[in-house]
Amino acid sequence: GKTDVSFLNDFIDAEFVITNGSSVPKETIDYLKNASNKKDIIVLTDPDYPGMSIRTTLDKEIPHLKHAYIRKEVSIKKNKVGVAESTKDEVLNALNNIATNKSNDLGHLTNIDMFNLKLTGYENSKELREYVSNYFHLGFTNSKTLLKRLNQMNISYENINRCLNGKR
Numbered sequence: 001g002k003t004d005v006s007f008l009n010d011f012i013d014a015e016f017v018i019t020n021g022s023s024v025p026k027e028t029i030d031y032l033k034n035a036s037n038k039k040d041i042i043v044l045t046d047p048d049y050p051g052m053s054i055r056t057t058l059d060k061e062i063p064h065l066k067h068a069y070i071r072k073e074v075s076i077k078k079n080k081v082g083v084a085e086s087t088k089d090e091v092l093n094a095l096n097n098i099a100t101n102k103s104n105d106l107g108h109l110t111n112i113d114m115f116n117l118k119l120t121g122y123e124n125s126k127e128l129r130e131y132v133s134n135y136f137h138l139g140f141t142n143s144k145t146l147l148k149r150l151n152q153m154n155i156s157y158e159n160i161n162r163c164l165n166g167k168r
Contacts, residue, residue, distance in 0.1 A: 001018060001020075001082075001084075002018065003082075003084040004016075004018075004046075004082060004083040004084045005018060006084070007083065007084040007086075008044075008083070008091065010088075011088050011091075011092075012091075012095075017031065017032060019045075019054050019058075021050065021054075022050040022053040022054050022057070024054060024057050024058065029057075029058070029061045029062065032058065032061075032062055033061065033062050036062050036063070036064065036065070040066055041062065041065050041066065042065075042066045042067070042068050042095070042098060043055055043058055043065055043066070043067050043068070044067075044068045044070070044083060044091070044094065044095075045083070046075070046081055046082040046083055047069065047070050047071060047072035047075050047081060047082075047139060047140045048072065048081045048082075048140065049140075051140070052139075052140060052145070055067065055139075064100070065100075066098045066099065066100050067098065067099040067100070067139070068091075068094040068095050068097070068098055068099075068137075069094055069097075069099065069133075069137050069138055069139025069140070070083065070086045070090050070091060070094045070139075071090060071134055072140055074086060074087060074090050075087075075090065093137075094137060097137035099137065099138060099139075099149065099152070099153055100152075100153075106151050106152060106154060107150060107151035107152075107153070107154045107155060107156065108151070109147055109150050109151050109155075109157060109160075110147075111147065113157055114143060114146075114147055117157070117160055117161065117164060118164075119132065119143065119146065119160075120143040125143070128164065128167070129141060129142075129143060129146050131163075131164070131167050132146065132150075132160060132163055132164065133146060133149075135163045136149075136150070136153065136155055136163070138150070138153070
């Protein structure tokens, strides 16, 4: 939104495109599709469900998007969650850890791997998923979304296990 762009303009020199909520207009999608043929598009949305919905919509329509994820726990002010509520350091950290959706060379993690890593099906699975998401800069996720993003980033079972061993 406008407050996000105002915040980002203070320290980032880039073109910003406002999606106007989770129902992204066709004109915006068409503009971004065309722009993606000439330059990289980095998606930076609020770390909440509507932000995830915007990412999903754009991913379906535009190939080769790059994603920057800010952490929800450091992006809250006055009971509002968002990019404008985050910090400059958090945004820059997210931009230094860009995730790219690649259609080839995907990882091969399965739901069984998620269970074996205790990322699903256990009492503390949600906490572990949040830890892994933050560690790999994958943003706000549920189990299904985490599995998808881990595979898109080609993050191996071994790397996830090493990450979790640091937590345990």
